[in-house]
Amino acid sequence: MGDSVADSVVDAKPDPAGGTFTVEVCYATSLREYLRELTVEQGCTIEQAIIRSGVLEAIPGIDLALQPVGLYGKKKPLDTVLRPRDRIEIYRPLVADPKESRRKRAEKKAQPT
Secondary structure: OOHHHHHHHHHHOOOOOOOOOEEEEEEEOOOEEEEEEEEOOOOOOOHHHHHHHHHHHHHHOOOOOOOEEOOOOOEOOOOOEEOOEEEEOOOOOOOOHHHHHHHHHHHHHHHOO
């Protein structure tokens, strides 16, 4: 099959003794990065892992009711059950609307100099 990241995630097995496995929680601002690996038990959700990771205390202002979360760049609901080696990402609000930014750049480019 290959040695892709997706293959390694699918092949990962939880610890049979305790039914636990590791996941990562990450969040980044323009000034700071937060990345924490933690051990969770089978059935743990994204929300539970985020709370256990300590990111909400370490970086005040994260609001899970407003900010989307996901796994490996794909948005997921907070009640998503985790799998071994999942990377939970908390997404920041956009500073600018990408469509509006592109429109402004196109207008500026079209103006004669």
